[in-house]
Amino acid sequence: MTSLLPAPRRTRAPRGDRKDTAHRRPLVLLGALAGVGAACSTLVVCLAGGVIGWFLTDAGAHGAPRDGLRVGATGWLMAHGSSVRVEGTVITALPLGLTLLAAVLIWRLGLRLGDSVSGHGPDADAIADGMRDWTVASATGVFTLGYAVVVVVTHHLAATAATSPSLARTLVWTVVLCGVIGGSAIAVGSGRAAIWTSFLPLSLRAAAAAAWRILIAYVAVSAVVLGIALVVDWDGAVNVMSQLHTSPGAATLLIGLCVLVSPNATLFSGSYLLGPGFAVGTHTLVAPTGVVLGALPMFPLLAALPDAGPTPGWTAGLLALPPLVAAVAVYRTLRSYPTSRWDEAALRGVGAGLACAVGFALLAAVSGGAVGPGRMADVGPFVFQVLLHGVATFGIGGLVGSLLATLRHRRSAQGQRDVTITGR
Template identity: 30%
Template sequence: MRRTTIALLAALEASVSTLIGYGVALVPLMLLWAIAFGLAAPIDVFFRVAGDLWLLGHGVDVTVRLDAVTAATVGLPGADEAFTVTLPLLGFAVLTFAFALRIGRRATQGGNPVVGAAAAVVTVGILGGVMGALAATEAAVPSPWQSAVLPALVMAAGTLVGIARAFARLGWATDATTSVVRGWVDRLPRVAVDGVRTAVRVGVGAAFGVIAVAALLVVVRIVLDHATIVGLYQTLGAGVDGDATITMVQLALVPNLVMWAAAWILGPGFALGAGTTVSPAVTLIGPVPGLPLLGALPPGGAPLGVLWLALPVLLGFAGAIAVAASVPVHEEAPWWTTLVVGLGSGVVAGALLGVFAAWSGGAAGPGRLAEVGPDALLVAASAAASVGVGALAGVFAARARARNAMVDAPREPWVEDPSPVA
């Protein structure tokens, strides 16, 4: 497929992903405009708010200035002054990332992954910058440079992952840029390439294993506390339109909640305001934002307590055993290369979960709400240590088993060559 065609298709799909994300934010706001305001309020305000929500979902900081009446209703210190909301609604970023995976895969199948990825990233960057400029009002001002950069970074990350997955499944592409990268990789020692690949696979697998368990934990908590959540909806009395808007915001926050649950599993937990903590050891919270979904928070210390900390260790161990079994054993590789692979697995898992933790938290409002989410450094350190310990044990166990199998394997008997000597 021609490069121009791939670039146009990637740009079109990136534009569609942006419009879909924007539409998800806009639809409940249109219901609010039609039902609560009787079509009387200026409609452009709701279009701008939808833009703010989409940008906020990609990590863009939004500076908010509340009017005197609203600030008095909020009742938080600092609400009467300008404050910055940095808590992202990660559901929008997940949607963009999902489209980016598809763009990266399709561009790779077309033979020009770099061209497709570049077109998609530039398109989202332009659309984000335009949306940031159009959404700015006296009440809410998105960061101009972040509006152009951060959504594009989400698209870039997704396309790169999509390209990597396509390479793993279909082999390297043949375009010039990919050929140069492949040449660099081919010149590296095979031991180093296999070690890096193993560390990345184990670290990424363990990190997403923790996230998968966290997602299951969130679902279980919602099912167990559904009566509390429904009661909070009824207490708010927001009506059909208001409930739709609140539900949209909560659905966009589900990835945040999953990452907070992962931080809870790892030990550091998360905060819902200054001076609060929710962890397996202790739960100490005060008044929380009025979102019904927060009714699923654990009321106290967790069952099994710190035994949850064993989960990432087990994931690291199991991942190392499974991945190392598919990697050839290099007889010339010294023991310390196995040590580096185990430690590297922990570093990869810690870096990945630390970045996700940092992205999932931020300021949700003024005053005490300026601290919401997990401590990224603590999450990264905890994940690196626990996954690293399990991965170390796993890779050394796999190494020992592989070498024993090589020693114990039956060898072909030596047979004398019957051919006559000339």
């Protein structure tokens, strides 16, 4: 019991001891506060956006600020996977811009939580010797629980009979976001990830690093292609805005909505570059080999869609972008993981391509959904075909990049040997 008594006022611990004490604060308290903080950070942004949107729509002439708060909270739930009803129509598509913001904040606060709990559990030597360590698992569980509490409270306050947001879908997405992204951040911040990955084979670490670089580079290229397509048909987007006869406030809201769903459009663009393309309504197709469209809603971002009918011959050349991106990314990555064995290099490159294909297919799967009534209930990439094309294209690109990196390494090693022999 004496350990619970406060220390004498004149006693000051050494600086190193104070720092160690700061890293041994109660894990449950730190995890719960981090989870609640991560959830409330994006929730406050959405609530503020809802109030601003309510005011911009008609300068507050109709409704009350609480209506804007409810819309913002519903949007926050949608970013976490909830389906909602809008005038009787079920909307299941996620605004991935908000989801991405939530993921970034979960990662940042997860890193800080990991650093705060790094003093819990066994030390690095004991972990390396195989001692069980539940620090990351416990912190992740408490972090997820704190986040889920905010989700449940928000759902209870924002749900109405007309909107009917799905609590089950939201909780599933909360567990996925906090478990995968938050758990990974906690492992990295606490130093456990560095210890665990040191036991993995070098080839596996090299393939994972290359797969991540391929995915990031390919998403960036997809965003650039989307931006170019939108700029080329900028007049179409402006024409849509003029036909809607929106007020400046409503136009601002519409542009903000375009920004929120731009990550969805980027993944659509990536699916297009892989070949299978995507659908913008039932029985539609947008692919490099052909475009079949029906009636489309008045939405400025849709101006980036190609014209219906046969596509120009040069669009087939866009199919070379995915393997080229994979080859360059793998080549640049594997220069940091050199190997002289051709079979090992091929395994790394192909493995990186396969992992990237699976990762992009998962992202494509969450980018679509129902966005309106009737035929607009089927919008999104053809996920299975995207996976198959990704396996082929990223795999081939990864193989080429890994072989080129190995060839460069072998030539460099041979040149060093020749210099050494000549010097002798």
